[in-house]
Amino acid sequence: MTTLLTTFLNPAETSASMLPCHDTEAADLFFSERPTDLEQAKSLCAGCPLIDECRQGALDRAEPWGVWGGAIFDSGRIIAVKRGRGRPRKNPVQEVA
Template sequence: MTSLLTTFPNPADTSATMLPCHDADAADLFFSERPADLERAKSLCAGCPLIEECRQGALERAEPWGVWGGAIFENGRIIAVKRGRGRPRKNRDQEVA
């Protein structure tokens, strides 16, 4: 069995069809509004041979949003976690009715 590193010794030689972000079934995950989808996209990036180049390029371009190089970007900066849509509760101890 060959690995991506042995198949593609130079990241520039990597076929776009082998990259997780180019999978038609997963493409929407990388720009989703749902935090769970973004976490799934980050996990898909974990095995990508171009993860570092992708993240660095996104930082240089100040990508406005999405998952790039295994990181969530918002307003051109990396954020740790994407908060879900909606207004947070005023009192966190309150139960949702």
């Protein structure tokens, strides 16, 4: 099986431990349903040496969902922001004094 790690990396230059998506503690953020988790995953991608290759690979494969290359994917397309589940409020929330 070919992975991004074997496809794009020279083992002498980069190892899996340098990639934010290979951190076992952060892995769930990349496929979360919560918009705040997805935004956090996007920020982790910012310093990744494979951000462009990862994003293009996800576009080529039409990834159904998740954060790939610092972008949120839904149905194979990049979306700007993932809305939370449920129906949007009709009236703004009033602040309690």
